[in-house]
Amino acid sequence: MYLFYVYGSGLGHLTRVRNFIHTKNIAFDKCVIVTNSSYKNYFPDTATIIFRENDFFKDSLKISSLLNNCIDKYSITTVFIDVFFAGFYGELNSFFKKAKGLKFVLLARILNQEYFSKCHSICFDTIYTLEKGITLEKYNYKHKEEIQLTPYPQKNNSLSIKIKKPYFLILHSAPLEEVLLLYKQALLYRKNEYIYIQTYINDFPVHFLEEKTTLITKEKTDLKLLKSAKKIFSGCGFNSTIETKEYRKKQHIIPFKRKYDDQFKRKDIITNQ
Numbered sequence: 001m002y003l004f005y006v007y008g009s010g011l012g013h014l015t016r017v018r019n020f021i022h023t024k025n026i027a028f029d030k031c032v033i034v035t036n037s038s039y040k041n042y043f044p045d046t047a048t049i050i051f052r053e054n055d056f057f058k059d060s061l062k063i064s065s066l067l068n069n070c071i072d073k074y075s076i077t078t079v080f081i082d083v084f085f086a087g088f089y090g091e092l093n094s095f096f097k098k099a100k101g102l103k104f105v106l107l108a109r110i111l112n113q114e115y116f117s118k119c120h121s122i123c124f125d126t127i128y129t130l131e132k133g134i135t136l137e138k139y140n141y142k143h144k145e146e147i148q149l150t151p152y153p154q155k156n157n158s159l160s161i162k163i164k165k166p167y168f169l170i171l172h173s174a175p176l177e178e179v180l181l182l183y184k185q186a187l188l189y190r191k192n193e194y195i196y197i198q199t200y201i202n203d204f205p206v207h208f209l210e211e212k213t214t215l216i217t218k219e220k221t222d223l224k225l226l227k228s229a230k231k232i233f234s235g236c237g238f239n240s241t242i243e244t245k246e247y248r249k250k251q252h253i254i255p256f257k258r259k260y261d262d263q264f265k266r267k268d269i270i271t272n273q
Contacts, residue, residue, distance in 0.1 A: 001030055001031075001032060001074045001075050001076050001077065002026060002030055002031050002032070002076065002077070002078050002079075002080060003031075003032045003034065003067070003070055003071065003074070003076045003078070003079045003080065004017050004021075004031060004032070004033050004034065004080045004082065005034050005067070005079065005080065005081050005082060005087070005092070006033055006034065006035040006037065006082045007035070007036055007057055007082070007084055007087065007088045008035075008036070008037060008082070008083075008088075009036060009037055009038065009054065010037065010039070010173060010174060011037070011039050011042065011173050011200065011239075012173075012237055012238060012239050013035075013037065013082050013083065014033075014035065014037050014039055014040075014042045014043070015042070015152075015239045016082065016083075016107065016109070016130070016149070016238060016239060017033070017080075017082050017107070018042065018043060018152050019149040019150065019151055019152050019239075020080075020107055020128070020130075020147075020149055021152075022150060022151075022152040022153075023147065023148075023149050023150045027046075028043065028044045028046045028047040029046040029047065031043075031047045031048065032047075032048045032050060032070055032074050032076065033047055033048065033049050033050065034050045034052070034066065034067070034070065035049065035050070035051060035052075036051070036052060036053065036054045036056070036057055037051075039200075048074065050066070050070060052066070057087070057088065057089060057091055058089050058091065059091070060087075060089075060090075060091040060092070060093065060094040060095070061094065063087070063091045063092065063094075063095060064094045064095040064098070067079075067095050068095070071102070076102070077102065077103065078102065078103040078104075078105060079099075079102055079103070079104050079105070080105045080106075080107060081104065081105070081106050081107070081124075082107050083106075083107060083108065083109055083111065084111075084115070084119070084260070085106050085108075085119065085121045085122070085124070085139065086119035086120065086121070086122075087119075088260075090118060090119050096122050103125045103126075104122065104124045104125055105124060105125060105126045105127070105128070106121075106124045106126070106127045106128065106139070106141070107128050107130060108127050108128060108129050108130060108134050108139065109130050109131055109134065109238050109261075110131060110133045110134055110238075110261065110262050110265055110266055111134075111135070111138075111260050111261070111262070112258075112260055112261065112262040112265075114259070114260060115260040116135070116138045121138065121139045121140045121141075122140060123140040123141060123142065124139070124140065124141045124142070125141075125142050125143065126141065126142070126143045126144070126145060127139055127141040127143070127144050127145075128144075128145050128146075128147045129144060129145070129146050129147070130147060130148075130149060130238070131238065131241075131266070131269075132269050133262075133265055133266060133269045149242065151242070151243070154220045159216065159222055159225070160216075161214060161216065163194075163196065163225065163228070164194045165194070165228065166192070166193045166194070166230045167193055167194040167195065167196055167228075167229060167230060168186045168189070168190065168193050168194070168195045168196070168229060168230055168231045168232070168233065169195075169196050169198065169225060169226065169229035169231070169232050169233070170182045170183055170186055170195065170196070170197040170198065170199075170232075170233045170234070171198050171221065171226075171232060171233070171234040171240060171243070171244065172197075172198075172199060172233075172234055172235050172240070173199055173200040173201075174199065174200055174201050175201070176201055176204070176205070178235060178254075178256050179197060179199050179201065180208060181254060182233040182234065182235070182254060183195070183197060183208070183209075183213075183233075185233055185252060185254065186231070186233050186252075187210065189231060189252075193212075193230055193231075194212045194213070194214065195212065195213045195214070196213075196214050196215075196216055196225070196229075197209075197213065197214070197215050197216065198216040198217075198221060198225075199215065199216070199217055200217065201217070202217075204217065221243060226243075226244065226246075226247055227247070229247075229250065230250065231250050231251070231252060232244055232247055232250055232251045232252070233251075233252045233254070234251065234252075234253055234254075235253070235254060235255065235256050235263065236253050236254070236255040236256070236263035236264075236266050236267045236270075237256075237261070237263065238261070238266070241253075241266060241270055245270075248270070253267055253270075253271075255267045
């Protein structure tokens with residue numbers, strides 16, 4: 001059995017891990033997912049989900065106890081850490097010091113210098129590098145492997161609304177202020193186009209929206225929607241850049257500040273590829 005430690009409140013971390021499991025052809029019924037994400041039901045039902053509120057992850061002793069219990073209960077042999085090699089708060093250090101007989105694997109994406117100044121990497125058995133721009137000298141590992149993730153296949157459910165052309169597409173799950181900033185940029189380019197905003201925000205305040213603007217909420221991104229859009233407006237998170245890589249010429253990217261991600265670095269890299 002495999003344990004995946006996935007800290008992150010939104011969809012991004014869960015999406016990356018789900019895609020990794022799919023790419024490596026790991027059966028979901030062999031996976032135990034420990035997460036704080038409110039989107040915990042994002043995985044197939046066959047996966048085992050262990051959910052705890054955010055504050056729980058700030059307590060290294062509670063985390064160690066939880067992980068050790070999971071290891072014993074589910075006969076875990078390999079622990080996968082998503083991105084934050086010591087945990088978001090450094091909460092995994094106590095667990096690592098006492099852990100024995102386990103393989104440790106890291107899924108690595110770009111991190112900014114602030115995280116490295118606070119946390120230090122244990123020696124991982126394997127590190128998977130998921131994108132360019134990772135500061136490898138900050139990591140300790142026995143084996144490194146580059147991997148391109150294959151998106152988890154979605155059901156071909158038709159959209160709940162009829163799309164009108166020509167249109168712009170705004171692709172951003174949250175938060176509201178960032179979606180509105182992308183919307184403001186789209187309005188600057190608009191002549192007669194419709195605007196569709198694909199987001200996961202609950203109770204979106206529609207009074208912010210002008211005419212010929214429609215929300216698409218809590219639906220999976222339709223590839224046809226991306227392909228037919230005249231322009232695409234998005235942030236520069238790890239998953240969104242993968243999802244939109246075939247459409248760079250018509251994409252407008254705004255990098256947003258994150259505590260430990262570096263979307264500005266990622267934008268520079270993909271812009272110069």
